[in-house]
Amino acid sequence: MMKSFLLTAALAAFALQAPAQTAPPATSTPRAAADQIATSKGPLTVQPITHGSVVLTWNGKTIYIDPYGGAASYTGLTAPDVILITDIHGDHLDPKTLAGLSVGKAVMIVPPAVAEKLPAEYKPQVRILRNGQQLDTLGLRVSAIPMYNLPEAADAPHPKGRGNGYVLTLGGKRVYLSGDTEDIAEMRALKNIDVAFVCMNLPYTMDVNQAAQAVLAFKPGIVYPYHYRGQNGLSDVAAFQKTVNAANKKIDVRLRNWYPSAQ
Incomplete structure (x- = not known):
């Protein structure tokens, strides 16, 4: 009887341990589901990665913006044809992540300050804007626009002229990527923006209300709050959505989880 009891207990213990022993290892960092937006040349796929990083796929081309956070975050995604980098800070220019990705065929579009800091192996791929x-290039137009802090100062985290925001024109759509900026006149003056990615994190860029007022000024069709982790945690993107839609219900504010590993 005692032997039977001990055998039963041993089998039960093995059964409890087995799932932990046989669970497959994680192969990539979790990320939010992708969106699709119609264009005149097929869908534009928007894949949030983390913080200020996003992957766009359109017309057979893949565009990485500010690849950051480790190559595992890009597992399963097509290698880039174009890489846009906005600024020199480590959450935008991340050589370690670049080194772990297959970037050999990519055109790298960067501001001069980033070109100076890129590893030498990438120099033949660089186009300075x-x-x-x-x-x-490759059927799309990339326009570089200012991104900077207010008031303007040489010692600001983001002085005017060093980094680039970008407007992409593809398939009849205009896509704005703010980079690290405040609600500058150049952003407020944007016209006919179909999709916007807008930062909001203190003390580096702008607060939620500043971002909302800027968006209400240039009226994009769709806006994604991104780059919203600051010194005091994550910004209140739900408050951003509420402020924007209280004044303009036509703007489609899309809240996506850019920080899944923080949950």
Whole structure:
């Protein structure tokens, strides 16, 4: 009887341990589901990655914006044809992440300050854009626009002229990527923006209300709050949505989880 009891107990203990022993290891960092937006040349797929990083896929081309957070965050995604980098800070220019990705065929579009800091192996792939310049490549147009802090100061985290925000024109749609900025005049003056990615994190960029007022000024069709982790945690993107839609219900504010590992 005692032997039977001990055998039963041993089998029960093995059964409890087995799931932990046989569970497959995680192969990638979790990420939010992708969205699709119609264009005249097929869907634009929007894949949030983390913080200020996003992957766009359109017309057979894949665009990485500010690849950051480790190569595992990009597991299963197509290698980039174009890489846009907005600024020199480590959450935008991340050589370690770049080194772990298959970037050999990618055109790298960057401001001069980023070009100076990129590893030498990437130099043949680099195309430099300054604020106000544009480049047509692979069927899309990339326009560089200012991104900076207010009031303007040489010692600001983001002085005017160093980094680029970008407007992409593809398939009849205009896509704005704010980079690290405040609610500057150049953002408020944007026209005909179909999709916007807008930052909101203190003390580096702007607060939720500043971001909302800027969006209400240039009226994008769709807006994604991104880059919203600051010194005091995550910004209240639900409050951003409420403020925008209280004044303009036509703006489609899409809240996506850019920080899944923080949950």
